[in-house]
Amino acid sequence: MKIDLHTHSTYSDGTLAPELLVEAASKVGITHLALSDHDSTEGLSRARTKAAQLNITLIPAVEINTETNPIHILGYFVDENDSNFLNTLKKNRDSREHRMNLMLEKLKGLGINISKEELLNGNKDTALGRPHVADNLIKKGIVKSRAEAFDRYLGKGCPAFVPHKDTTPEDAIQTILAGKGVPVLAHPGFGVQEETIRLLTEKGLQGLEAYYLKHSPDQIKKFLEIAKRYHLVATGGSDYHGPGSGHEALGQANVPLNTVEEILKRKEKLF
DSSP states (O other): OOEEEEEOOTTTTOSSOHHHHHHHHHHTTOSEEEEOOBTOOTTHHHHHHHHHHTTOEEEEEEEEEOSSTTOEEEEESOOTTOHHHHHHHHHHHHHHHHHHHHHHHHHHHTTOOOOHHHHHTTOTTOOOOHHHHHHHHHHTTSOSSHHHHIIIIISTTSTTOOOOOSOOHHHHHHHHHHTTOEEEEOOGGGTOOHHHHHHHHHTTOOEEEEEETTSOHHHHHHHHHHHHHTTOEEEEEOOBOOTTSSOOOTTOSOOOTTHHHHHHHHHHHHO
């Protein structure tokens, strides 16, 4: 078994279509894969069909961005057919679209014209985010990488940045619980304090992404201790976004083999 519980497709800010993502996972020996697109479960059916052909267990998941940077909440084994859950995700995507419009206006004021049609690239179901803008800036030759795009234009404090003004971390947790999923705090090593983790646990948080690919060994140890202290499931993943994204180490987060079973046990306990 080889597990990756944090990946993205073209239905959010990944560079591979769901089928191609599953094929890439198969090539590196992944047996259990979570597709966790931002605010969207639209790519799951396509991924599931290919996963069945390649004997991969596909875990229905989602990642919800929040207005409190850098807090993102992953949801595992969500009910992708629950209409209320799907409506909430759509509201989140609508909010993301409004934010995107404001960013594009700011870029236009800087003499950089980008249309939403360019960003969607024929996939109307894509949940647009800043990486799509970054990729377009690369395509236009304005920057050389996503990192440069964020450093010059899209990051906090930069001329085209627009803050989130929508979902709180608590809202994200409740959305996932309402969708019968298991909420997990993504990449806590990006600056999330232990006190914040404790408070979110009181609001229903069930897991902590300790085995995140970009965590150092010391960070992994620290977050494993925190997970144990607050009775959270320790999960992990690569945050794979596909070729050219800067997040390309699919399946290399060394997630323990029993992690999926532990998440399922938590789901059974919750529901």
